Amino acid sequence: xxxxxxxxxxxxxxxxxxxxxxxxxxxxxxxxxxxxxxxxxxxxxxxxxxxxxxxxxxxxxxxxxxxxxxxxxxxxxxxxxxxxxxxxxxxxxxxxxxxxxxxxxxxxxxxxxxxxxxxxxxxxxxxxxxxxxxxxxxxxxxxxxxxxxxxxxxxxxxxxxxxxxxxxxxxxxxxxxxxxxxxxxxxxxxxxxxxxxxxxxxxxxxxxxxxxxxxxxxxxxxxxxxxxxxxxxxxxxxxxxxxxxxxxxxxxxxxxxxxxxxxxxxxxxxxxxxxxxxxxxxxxxxxxxxxxxxxxxxxxxxxxxxxxxxxxxxxxxxxxxxxxxxxxxxxxxxxxxxxxxxxxxxxxxxxxxxxxxxxxxxxxxx
Numbered sequence: 181x182x183x184x185x186x187x188x189x190x191x192x193x194x195x196x197x198x199x200x201x202x203x204x205x206x207x208x209x210x211x212x213x214x215x216x217x218x219x220x221x222x223x224x225x226x227x228x229x230x231x232x233x234x235x236x237x238x239x240x241x242x243x244x245x246x247x248x249x250x251x252x253x254x255x256x257x258x259x260x261x262x263x264x265x266x267x268x269x270x271x272x273x274x275x276x277x278x279x280x281x282x283x284x285x286x287x288x289x290x291x292x293x294x295x296x297x298x299x300x301x302x303x304x305x306x307x308x309x310x311x312x313x314x315x316x317x318x319x320x321x322x323x324x325x326x327x328x329x330x331x332x333x334x335x336x337x338x339x340x341x342x343x344x345x346x347x348x349x350x351x352x353x354x355x356x357x358x359x360x361x362x363x364x365x366x367x368x369x370x371x372x373x374x375x376x377x378x379x380x381x382x383x384x385x386x387x388x389x390x391x392x393x394x395x396x397x398x399x400x401x402x403x404x405x406x407x408x409x410x411x412x413x414x415x416x417x418x419x420x421x422x423x424x425x426x427x428x429x430x431x432x433x434x435x436x437x438x439x440x441x442x443x444x445x446x447x448x449x450x451x452x453x454x455x456x457x458x459x460x461x462x463x464x465x466x467x468x469x470x471x472x473x474x475x476x477x478x479x480x481x482x483x484x485x486x487x488x489x490x491x492x493x494x495x496x497x498x499x500x501x502x503x504x505x506x507x508x509x510x511x512x513x514x515x516x517x518x519x520x521x522x523x524x525x526x527x528x529x530x531x532x533x534x535x536x537x538x539x540x541x542x543x544x545x546x
Contacts, residue, residue, distance in 0.1 A: 190251075191468075195459030196449060197247055198467025200240035201474040204320070207237030208482050209505055211433070218494055232435040238442025239449070241323055244475075245382045246450035248327060249389020253334050253343050260539045262335065264532050269331060271528025273472075276521050277307060277324065280476040284317050287480055291487030318479040326379060330386045346394050346403035350410060353387040356380040357417040364424030377425040381418045381443065388414050388447075392454050411451065418443055473513035473521060481508045 207230055214226030230236060256265050281304055285296050296317055303314030310316075310325050333352070334343055342348040360380040367373045391410050395403035419440045426436035434442070452458045467474070485505045489497045 191465050192453050192457040192460040193247055193250060194468030194471075195461065195464025196243055196453040196468070197471040198464055198469070198474075199449070199459055200243040200247070200446070201471035201478075202467060203236040203240035203243070204475060205478045205506065205509060207235060207240070208478065209485075209502065210236070212482065212486060213498065213502075216489060216494075217498070231433070231438055233437055233441065234445065235434045235438040235442030236445075238434065238439055239446040241382070242385055242443050242446025243449050244323070245326070245330075245385045246389040246392070246447065248330060249386035249391075250393045250450075250454065251389075252330065252386075253337075253390050254393065256334075256338050256343065259536050262338065263535050263539070265331075265335070265338075267532045267535060268525075268528055271524045271531070272521075273324070273327075274307070275524035276473050276476060276516055277321075278305065279516060279520050280473075280480070281305065281317055283477065284480050284483075288483045291484045294483075318476070320475060320479055323382075326382050329379075330383060333383075343390075344394060344398075346391055346400055346406060349387040349390045349394070350406055353384045353391070353410065353414065356384040356387070357414065357421070360384065360421035361417060361424070364421035367425040367429065368427070371428040371430060375425070377421055381421060384414055384418070385447065389450065392450075396454050411447070415444055415447060470510070470513040470517045473516040474509060477512045477516060478505070478509035481505045481512070484508075 210226045210230040214223050214230065217223045217226075255268060256262070258264055281301065285301060288294050289296075300309075300314045300317065303309040303312040304317045304321065306312065307321070307324050307328060310322065316322055337343040337345075337348060357380065360377055363375045363377045363380065367375055367377065388410055391403055391407060394400045395407045422439045422443065423436055426432050426434075426439050429436075432439070449458075482505060485501045488501055491497075492500065
């Protein structure tokens with residue numbers, strides 16, 4: 181069973197989503213191999229390229245968030261749009277997410293010895309474990325919490341009839357960039373601080389994605405007037421905030437140059453996709469279809485990679501485990517999309533239809 185692809189789907193947007201997921205996978209592979217390989221030229225090449233100068237992981241995440249801003253605010257449609265939105269998002273996100281938790285708590289202890297406590301597992305099931313002060317089971321889960329924050333903003337904005345208003349989205353983007361600059365300034369003064377400067381910059385990218393949609397597809401005159409100034413403001417303010425936050429930091433996984441070039445690269449790819457319709461075609465579309473599961477499940481194979489690496493000579497590990505990581509992640513993502521994501525989405529649509537029928541009956545009886 182596969183999810184039918186509606187004719188109105190934006191295939192180039194799906195293609196960028198697939199490219200973004202693959203960029204995150206590539207970045208995680210390069211960062212780990214660069215850290216552990218005893219062959220210094222390879223280690224220095226990978227560490228310099230992916231950690232110090234250009235983070236493909238950051239690129240993929242920024243592209244994801246811009247896409248969310250381009251797509252999610254326009255999921256409110258039909259009768260009972262708020263209920264439809266909540267139902268569709270729940271069945272789109274949570275079943276595959278829960279499947280990744282289940283596989284992670286079974287597989288990761290076998291390869292790394294890491295044990296997950298009951299509270300950590302229960303908290304992670306909510307997707308808001310950050311609020312519950314429980315660590316993520318898989319490192320990529322933090323981005324889903326940001327996604328939920330954006331959903332909350334969308335719900336409030338829709339209720340206030342502001343969601344498709346370019347002025348509102350410009351104001352929200354400016355608000356989050358101002359917050360990022362303030363946090364970056366604080367971290368410049370306090371380099372050991374772990375204030376999450378990325379969070380407001382990613383939320384700003386989402387609101388820029390909405391402005392892009394209102395301009396490119398809805399041809400709103402005001403949105404089109406502010407489109408390029410908004411892009412330049414987003415790039416400049418984020419670069420400034422990242423530089424302030426990361427230049428002297430000792431507790432970040434990427435250097436300040438990589439943080440900036442990765443963000444700007446993700447923004448550039450989104451602009452090429454939205455304006456030029458790059459990343460169309462069957463292969464990109466297929467990767468887009470499995471992108472959510474690829475994003476969720478590849479860290480499990482990365483843990484397997486980490487656990488098995490020391491058991492073999494490094495060159496053998498590189499030759500054997502690299503295909504395992506990439507092919508295993510992609511193959512598992514395809515299976516999860518087919519047997520978890522697609523059925524869950526279908527169940528969500530059926531549930532939504534029943535909900536709308538119930539709303540209709542209540543209206544008729546009122």
